[in-house]
Amino acid sequence: MEYILKEPERQISTKIIQIWRTTNTIGHGSFLLGFGALLAASHFWDWYNWVHITLYVLIGITVLSAIFSIWIEPVFIQRTWRYEVDEKFIQLKHGRWNVEHKIIPMAKIEYVTTDQGPFLRKAGLYSLNIGTTASSHKIPAIPEEEALKLRSLIASYANVKEDDSFE
Amino acid sequence: MSNSQEAKRYHPAYLLVELFEFLRNSFFFILFLFIFNFDVTSGWIFWAKLVFLSAAAFTIGKIFLSWWLHTYEVDHASITLREGIFVKKVRTIAFDRVQNKKTSTSFIHNWFKLTSLTLETGTSNEEASVRFPVLKRQEAEAIIEIIEKGTAAETPVSESEEGESDGSLPVRPEKSARVEYFRSTNKDTLRAAFTSLSFLAIFPILLTVYFQVDEFFTLEDDAENAVLYFADHLWLLTPLFIVAILISSVIGYVITTIRYGNYRIEADRDRIYITRGVGQVHTFSIQRNKVQAIQIEQPLMKRIWGIVEVKLISAEAVSIGDELATNSLYPFMKTKEAYALLGELLPQYTVQDNLTRLPRNTIWLKLLRPYYVTVIVAVALWFFRPSILWVAGVLFAISLISRLFDYLFTRYALEGDSIQIRTGGFTTTTFITRRERIQEIEVSQSKLQRAFGVRSLRFTNRAKPIHVSSIQDVPDGLGNKFKHWFVQRKVKFE
Known part of the structure; x- marks a missing residue:
């Protein structure tokens, strides 16, 4: 019997865009603060010249990266994220410039968990973690009800252990 | 007892x-x-x-x-x-x-x-x-x-039932007879000594000794005199050089013998046994049906000599605190001999001869990719050591050659239940595994790859640590074929 691979279609919640914007602002902000403090210290105690240059370069990179990952990236990631779960496989697909498509056999799945940080809790979302012996994967933002249903669904599918040996 | x-x-x-x-x-x-x-x-x-x-x-x-x-x-x-x-x-x-x-x-x-x-x-x-x-x-x-x-x-009785009339001998387990598949000869050891270039090992040793001794007895002046003396009598250097090479060849041969001498590969129905070494004997055994994949490594030097190193990838096979991993079949085997041996030992993994090359236009893609290392080194040198900026040029040339080689040597085959990929520039690595042995897959495509109509494939095998294999720039069609091939995996359920 031929198994037909369905192109993944389920999307993640749009609320995640705002959350990513907030968390990325915090992350980049703290880096900028850190570099700024180092720069001040460097001027104050007159450190080497190359330290100044390096710090200015780092600050420049952080600013550029902030523009990208606060205003541009979240929208694209959310828009392109797709996943699909069926009896045999979990599929994860995302990315606009770099499209990545992962296929994980259900039988290889060792655990599935949901977690929720403060921002996700406020938005009523969960992220779903799927672990195999080889790696772990994350579906970033699924509405609460759906996430819990998906978790028990995967757990029941994954309960089947396959026989690893062959002749 | x-x-x-x-x-x-x-x-x-x-x-x-x-x-x-x-x-x-x-x-x-x-x-x-x-x-x-x-x-x-x-x-x-x-x-x-x-x-x-x-x-x-x-x-x-x-x-x-x-x-x-x-x-x-x-x-x-x-x-x-x-x-x-x-x-x-x-x-x-x-x-x-x-x-x-x-x-x-x-x-x-x-x-x-x-x-x-x-x-x-x-x-x-x-x-x-x-x-x-x-x-x-x-x-x-x-x-x-x-x-x-x-x-x-x-282990489930799979291929043969004949040896399983047990109960008669409680002490000795009923094992199928071990068959010897390979035993290294002196010629093999000699080849191993030369390919591993161990005969050159004496030069760094001599240098270290020289500097060590120099530290304590200030040889510098004497050495300078000696150098001047030899510069005047250049012909004297030739016999000295020959003697040094001879001595180090002997040392190299002895070292190689200690490590790889008396190499034996044996197997019975369930297991493969590897024994190696003279003086210090190492043995190693692995269950046949626990082999996850086969990896064949060929550095440039070995390619020239036509020899390969075949490694058995398994979640169990690791060397512990041992300088040499023993999960390889003999590391210095003639290519043909190795493939024949592989066919006998692990018939599930056949080495395909009929491999496909990358599309011709991908050579430009490979050359177009950013040269991060070269750029970083060039910038760093420009700031700190402008006088040796040419090093960046050398690095650039090396990466160009490596990419060209990568294009020339990369091959793939997706047939029946097995996949085989060969990647790498200076050192090529061939990886063969079966669909059931793959843990998960990933097909990806960057913006640049999309323009060329190619993709990258990645797949994961159980090993210690996890083994991830990837091949870049295969045609779009293969990407889809790979996905559909993978989801047809037939597995037995317990």
């Missing part, structure tokens, strides 16, 4: 083995502190001597205490180890958990007719293996026998 119930101490030779190990590990410290700086009794060297002496006293004390306190107990199903001097630790390892066993016999072991035995379990944490530093040979054999009996009963 194997079913002894009471806890036992290790053979007293444990002390000798461990002390020798300690001396070997601290050889350079001793040489430096107590030979070269024999009469120095002040400054940091003096303190270093004190630190070394107290560390040595501590270690030696620990060795004696360990011997006194560590015990082991073997019964019919498990081994119990009691370890620890201050923190007591009791470990029990059930035999049916043991996946691999290795023995290693050094010359001290040989004197007392002993050996060391390492048992590996399937788990991946640091407690995964049990090591007996010294063990009577028949004791080691008895343990191995118990384990083999256990695993033989555990």
Whole structure:
């Protein structure tokens, strides 16, 4: 019997865009603060010249990266994220410039968990973690009800252990 | 003798083995502190001597205490180890958990007719293996026998039923006969010595010795005189050079013999056994149906000589604290011979001859990709050492050649149940695995790749650590074919 691979279609919640914007602002902000403090210290105690240059370069990179990952990236990631779960496989697909498509056999799945940080809790979302012996994967933002249903669904599918040996 | 119930101490030779190990590990410290700086009794060297002496006293004390306190107990199903001097630790390892066993016999072991035995379990944490530093040979054999009996009963009877009329012999497990598939000859060892370039090893050694001696006796002036002398009598250098090469060839040959001499590959129905080394004998065995994949490595040098190193990828096969991984079949085998051997040992993994090359336009894609390393080095040199900026040029040339080679040598085949990919520039790696052995896959495509209509494939196999293989720039069509091939995996369910 031929198994037909369905192109993944389920999307993640749009609320995640705002959350990513907030968390990325915090992350980049703290880096900028850190570099700024180092720069001040460097001027104050007159450190080497190359330290100044390096710090200015780092600050420049952080600013550029902030523009990208606060205003541009979240929208694209959310828009392109797709996943699909069926009896045999979990599929994860995302990315606009770099499209990545992962296929994980259900039988290889060792655990599935949901977690929720403060921002996700406020938005009523969960992220779903799927672990195999080889790696772990994350579906970033699924509405609460759906996430819990998906978790028990995967757990029941994954309960089947396959026989690893062959002749 | 194997079913002894009471806890036992290790053979007293444990002390000798461990002390020798300690001396070997601290050889350079001793040489430096107590030979070269024999009469120095002040400054940091003096303190270093004190630190070394107290560390040595501590270690030696620990060795004696360990011997006194560590015990082991073997019964019919498990081994119990009691370890620890201050923190007591009791470990029990059930035999049916043991996946691999290795023995290693050094010359001290040989004197007392002993050996060391390492048992590996399937788990991946640091407690995964049990090591007996010294063990009577028949004791080691008895343990191995118990384990083999256990695993033989555990593995499903698959290919042949004929040898399974057991119950008649309770002591000896019914094993199918071991067949020898490969035994290295002197010619092989010679080839190994030359390919590994071990005959060049003498030059760095000579240089180190020179600088070491120079430090203490200020040879510089004498050396300068010597250099001047030889510069005047250049013809004198030739015989010297020949003698040096000859000596180092002999040393290289001896080293290679110690490591790879007497190499044997044997197999019975369930397992493959590898034995190697002269003086210090290492053995290693792996269950045939636990082999996850095969990896064939060929550095440029080996490609020129037409030899390959075949590695068996398995979640169980790892070398523990051993300088050489033994999960490779003979590392210096003629390509044809290796492939034939592989076909016999592991018929599930056949090496495909009919491989496809990358699309021709991908050569531009490969050359177009950013040269990160070159750029970083160039910028760094421009700032700090503008005088040697040419190094960046050399680096650029090397990466160009490597990318060209990568394009030329990369090949793939997706046929039946198996996939085979070959990647790499200067060193090519061929990887063969089966659909059922792949844990998960990923097909990806960057913006640049999209313009060329190509993709990258990645797949993961169980190994220690996890083995991820990838091939870049294969046609779009193959990407889709790969996905659909993977989801047709037929697996048996328990």
